Amino acid sequence: MLIRNEIDSDIPAIRAIVTEAMLMLPQTSGTEANITNPDITDADIVDRLRAEDALILSLVAEDGGDVVGYLAASMARIGVECDWGLIGPLAVLPSRHGEGIGSALMAEAVLRLRATCKGAALVGDPRYYGRFGFSAFSGLGVGDCPPEFVQALPFDAVDPQGELIHHPAFGLKQQG
Ligand SMILES: CC(C)(COP(=O)(O)OP(=O)(O)OC[C@H]1O[C@@H](n2cnc3c(N)ncnc32)[C@H](O)[C@@H]1OP(=O)(O)O)[C@@H](O)C(=O)NCCC(=O)NCCS
Numbered sequence: 001m002l003i004r005n006e007i008d009s010d011i012p013a014i015r016a017i018v019t020e021a022m023l024m025l026p027q028t029s030g031t032e033a034n035i036t037n038p039d040i041t042d043a044d045i046v047d048r049l050r051a052e053d054a055l056i057l058s059l060v061a062e063d064g065g066d067v068v069g070y071l072a073a074s075m076a077r078i079g080v081e082c083d084w085g086l087i088g089p090l091a092v093l094p095s096r097h098g099e100g101i102g103s104a105l106m107a108e109a110v111l112r113l114r115a116t117c118k119g120a121a122l123v124g125d126p127r128y129y130g131r132f133g134f135s136a137f138s139g140l141g142v143g144d145c146p147p148e149f150v151q152a153l154p155f156d157a158v159d160p161q162g163e164l165i166h167h168p169a170f171g172l173k174q175q176g
Pocket residue numbers: 021022024025028029090091092093096097098099100101102103104123124125127128
């Protein structure tokens with residue numbers, strides 16, 4: 001399996017994987033619903049970030065010539081601190097879950113973000129992201145989302161504090 005940057009011809013497969021994988025979310029955890037704009041799908045968010053040139057990472061996992069996983073990252077702010085890398089969406093083809101594809105995408109993303117960002121942040125299931133070093137921080141949040149689902153991995157010694165401000169492409173109503 002190869003983790004690489006997206007190329008134009010990956011875009012339909014990325015849309016399909018993100019759409020298919022996210023259909024599983026309501027059964028796994030409803031947490032993202034707390035922050036998601038119902039009018040914008042995760043696949044739309046990727047397209048909107050791409051259209052605004054806001055994807056700082058757009059990684060695909062390729063296996064046997066097929067795209068089987070995808071991870072996006074965009075710039076974010078936490079409180080007044082710029083230069084955080086926001087990971088998401090992360091999606092793996094459902095038929096390929098549990099093979100380490102998500103972990104490989106996460107490892108590459110964290111490695112790359114370390115070079116350019118203060119830290120990485122995301123909204124997701126702490127039972128999954130804890131294994132990559134992410135954790136919740138007192139005072140770190142996104143709107144009404146339960147705080148345990150808002151997680152960060154600071155690359156310096158400073159704990160993140162404040163609202164995790166997503167790129168406008170996410171369509172969230174956030175106080176800047
Ligand atoms: C979450 C996701 C990206 C993980 O991808 P993956 O390639 O299956 O993950 P890996 O193979 O690297 O890791 C699998 C491990 O993670 C665990 N895991 C996966 N999702 C989990 C979750 N929501 N909570 C807790 N553990 C989870 C599996 O049980 C497995 O555990 P094990 O290593 O102890 O056997 C994939 O399940 C997916 O696309 N899910 C639907 C979309 C989604 O939830 N995206 C994340 C948005 S927050």
